[in-house]
Amino acid sequence: MANRYDRNPFDEEEEVNPFANSGGVPPASNSRLSPLPPEPVGFDYGRDATVDIPLDRSGPTSQNTNLKKKEKELQAKEAELRRREQELKRKEDAAARAGIVIEVKNWPPFFPIIHHDIANEIPIHLQRLQYVAFATFLGMVLCLFWNIIAVTTAWIKGEGVTIWLLAIIYFIAGVPGAYVLWYRPLYRAFRTESALSFGWFFLFYLLHLAFCIFAAVAPPVVFKGKSLAGILPAIDVLNKHALVGIFYFIGFGLFCLESVVSVWVIQQVYMYFRGSGKAAELRREAARGALRAAV
Numbered sequence: 001m002a003n004r005y006d007r008n009p010f011d012e013e014e015e016v017n018p019f020a021n022s023g024g025v026p027p028a029s030n031s032r033l034s035p036l037p038p039e040p041v042g043f044d045y046g047r048d049a050t051v052d053i054p055l056d057r058s059g060p061t062s063q064n065t066n067l068k069k070k071e072k073e074l075q076a077k078e079a080e081l082r083r084r085e086q087e088l089k090r091k092e093d094a095a096a097r098a099g100i101v102i103e104v105k106n107w108p109p110f111f112p113i114i115h116h117d118i119a120n121e122i123p124i125h126l127q128r129l130q131y132v133a134f135a136t137f138l139g140m141v142l143c144l145f146w147n148i149i150a151v152t153t154a155w156i157k158g159e160g161v162t163i164w165l166l167a168i169i170y171f172i173a174g175v176p177g178a179y180v181l182w183y184r185p186l187y188r189a190f191r192t193e194s195a196l197s198f199g200w201f202f203l204f205y206l207l208h209l210a211f212c213i214f215a216a217v218a219p220p221v222v223f224k225g226k227s228l229a230g231i232l233p234a235i236d237v238l239n240k241h242a243l244v245g246i247f248y249f250i251g252f253g254l255f256c257l258e259s260v261v262s263v264w265v266i267q268q269v270y271m272y273f274r275g276s277g278k279a280a281e282l283r284r285e286a287a288r289g290a291l292r293a294a295v
Helices: 059-097 124-159 162-192 195-217 230-236 242-275 278-294
Strands: none
Touching: 124 162, 124 195, 124 230, 124 242, 162 195, 195 230, 195 242, 230 242
């Protein structure tokens, strides 16, 4: 018969600490392990990091407002550009109706100082002659520049500073003078068929041709002619300084070449001038001008 005082099987058993000291110290009866403090549950085992995510407080309504504002600004700028283009086109049309030609500086390309567009403004049958005339203008620039070099070598060899100053004056006055006095009138004459421009060209191109011939000879008129690199001063300085003489001879050759090409240009322009009937028109304009002056 079972003992009526048998141990209740549902009663909690006495917990025994296996790590208790067994060296003579009796283990504490009914001892329990203290529970661990609660820890936050994380999915990366304690390596959680706080991430700051900025929240857009403006919302989609504010973004749409900003986009609409920028769109309106772009439309306003586009309308302003369109208005300026129309205004510029209106002025160009009015100038064209009045016979005013708007010239944009485009030459030389690296530093535009003049307007020059033979291919688009000069008739095809006159373009070759215009190009050769432009070559004589550039040739004049080269002749006067080389004249400075030759005279500078003579000055260094003891010929005096006065001839060098005259060579500088020739270049400063000759280059813009050639463009304004005879090249530009020829350009306008070919472009507009103006008889008056032809007359202006003939007058000053004859002076240009006379100067080239005078410079090629360089007679001893102005400071014994050594301010110009011509044949006479070249012979004179060759006996003293061979290098200076060579420089002067090169200048003499450049002036001779410029003179020959200039003679061909004025001959061809005159032939076109007579053949196109501009000579009679120029005489009529001159007669009308004289009559108006007399009245």
